[in-house]
Amino acid sequence: MSVPLHAPFRYSKVDVGDVVLNCAVGGEGPPVLLHGYPQTHLIWHHVAPLLATDHTVVLADLRGYGDSGKPAGGPAAYAKRVMALDQVRLMGALGFDAFDVVGHDRGGRVAHRMALDHPAAVTRLAVLDIVPTRHAYATADAAFGQGYYHWFFLTAGGGIPEKLIGGDPEFWIRARMTTRHHGGTAFDPAAMAEYVRCFSDPAAISASCDDYRAAATIDLDHDEASFGRPVECPVLALWGGQSFVGRTYDVLDVWRSYAADLRGEALPADHYLPEEAPERTAAALREFLG
Template structure:
């Protein structure tokens, strides 16, 4: 691994009910779980985690299907990549590390996993931060032409018959770098060593299949779970951060949306596009530190 996490961060492989989850742990203080999004790994937090480690025990985990975590073969219905299953993995990881109650911060897909974790295990989640998302149910139920154009990858990745797997597999590096550069505006440039790690991990056909299953689950079983839970609210304090230049920032009243899904909501826009932890790491770290220690 060429992306420098400080030596104090130790790597672990945790058996989460038969799925091995790859994670790094460092720092001291209250536990804080950091979850990444698509098409990345725990290394999206490589600037932020050392800043938080001064006040928290930080756990950076690869979601199932991503990074160096296990990649179960998708089955009918994509239940293997339901956010409920992915959230349960992370609950087991934190319990295995000795943490029964902890904070969670998730970017992109990781924010959706964190949202599900806060609903399914409210006794475990002390506070939740979501970065550059609004809830999946709201997103699909409000989708129009602008969403279809701005977030076309949601529908492309959810397509069947092996189409996205075949096309992405032909040139995964192009797909990853094109997706990332199209959604970056100002701030800190992407770290080349981190990008190489994203490409290395995503070049595995099993990772491509898993990530497509992740998006199919969002349009299927996740939506079923979310609709069944309509009316339930996240009871933990919730911090929403978003990029002022991102599709989310341009398209939604983010705090108003989250107030339909959570009881105690705060947050603000940051001067970035989608990849907040890499574009504005110091601002993200400051916001998270204040929120999780407040």
């Protein structure tokens, strides 16, 4: 492939208040919002064209990532509640008051908060290769610390992660991705080059650290306050059979405490389901989204 995405996708920049979001929109039909981390909206470059045959697909870079704005303001600017509101405003600006949401990794955490804070807007929720942030921290042990060491490294103060990652951002991106890939479809070199380009911006490195700092503080407070109020819409959980999530948790059992209407399955992949197992991911999503 070559990037950016081609027809039927069209690119635009949308001002949603205190940040401008980069997004690509393609297809016709019931809208689906896709967004993810640790790369950009291009993590969906295999899956999005398959869904666009019968859905309107909106691929957005989260604030702080890709070619979206990267506001200063510390962790408060990257609380999932703030990032969720960005996406709801984006969809409203595009003419959609209600929509399905699919999110991978950090995007899945934003999507989870969208469903909690905006239940009238989110009609279906799919989360890829995550368990809720609250559960992950509450059950963290030595294996979690080793497998998800970046959750702690990125929250360090004093500019430490920013300085160390900034010394060789390409190494960081490639190392993070290749060590969490297990067979299947290889990463596209052009997409990888885009991930490196975007993450080489010091503002993106700083924003990603603040994203994780928010997850360990502000987001936990919000998640604790929401616990006991499960997501109302249907929820699909997909995870990699070879991923840390798949090897560590009974994923559906965990999500049952957070979702009233739940289904899900493991796919033959590690962490990056949309890139490692795109056909299986697209098929599962199409079945769920209808």
